[in-house]
Amino acid sequence: MAKSDVAHSGRCLCGAITFETSGNPRFVAHCHCQSCRRNTGSAVATFVGVLKDQFHYTKGTPRNFASSPGVTRSFCGDCGTPLTYQADFYPDEVHIYVSTFDHPEDFTPQLHVFVSEAIPWLHIDDNLPRYATTSRDATPIDRA
Numbered sequence: 001m002a003k004s005d006v007a008h009s010g011r012c013l014c015g016a017i018t019f020e021t022s023g024n025p026r027f028v029a030h031c032h033c034q035s036c037r038r039n040t041g042s043a044v045a046t047f048v049g050v051l052k053d054q055f056h057y058t059k060g061t062p063r064n065f066a067s068s069p070g071v072t073r074s075f076c077g078d079c080g081t082p083l084t085y086q087a088d089f090y091p092d093e094v095h096i097y098v099s100t101f102d103h104p105e106d107f108t109p110q111l112h113v114f115v116s117e118a119i120p121w122l123h124i125d126d127n128l129p130r131y132a133t134t135s136r137d138a139t140p141i142d143r144a
C-alpha cells in the first residue's frame with residue numbers, strides 16, 4: 001500500500017463518534033494557544049492537519065461550537081471529547097486533536113505554534129521550530 005493510501009482511525013472517549021483520515025497529514029503541530037488549552041483542559045494541544053477530503057466521520061455526528069468568529073470546534077455531544085478545529089481562514093483543512101486517533105504515535109510533530117501563550121512551566125525538549133503565533137506568515141523565533 002502506498003503511503004498516501006494509509007488510513008488512520010480515531011474516536012471520542014465514549015465511542016459514539018468515530019472518524020478516519022487518509023493519506024499523509026498536511027502538518028502536525030503543538031498549539032499552545034489559550035483557546036486550545038481551554039478546549040482540551042490540557043497544557044498543550046497537538047493537532048493533525050489534513051485536507052477536508054482526507055477526513056470523514058465513520059460513526060455518529062459531532063456537535064459544533066463556534067469558539068471565535070469563523071472558528072468551529074467539534075466535540076462528542078455524549079462524552080464531550082473535543083475532536084476537530086475548522087476555520088474559515090483555513091477553508092480546505094480539518095485539524096484533529098492527535099490523541100483522538102487510535103494510534104497517535106503514527107504522527108510526528110513538526111512545529112510549535114502560539115508559543116507566545118505557552119504556560120511557563122511547560123518545557124518540551126525538542127528542537128522543532130517555534131512560532132509566536134501561526135507558522136503561515138512568520139519565521140520561527142529563537143528558543144527562550
Ligand SMILES: [Zn+2]
Nearest residue numbers: 012014076079
Ligand atoms: Zn463520545
Ligand SMILES: [Zn+2]
Nearest residue numbers: 031032033036
Ligand atoms: Zn490553538
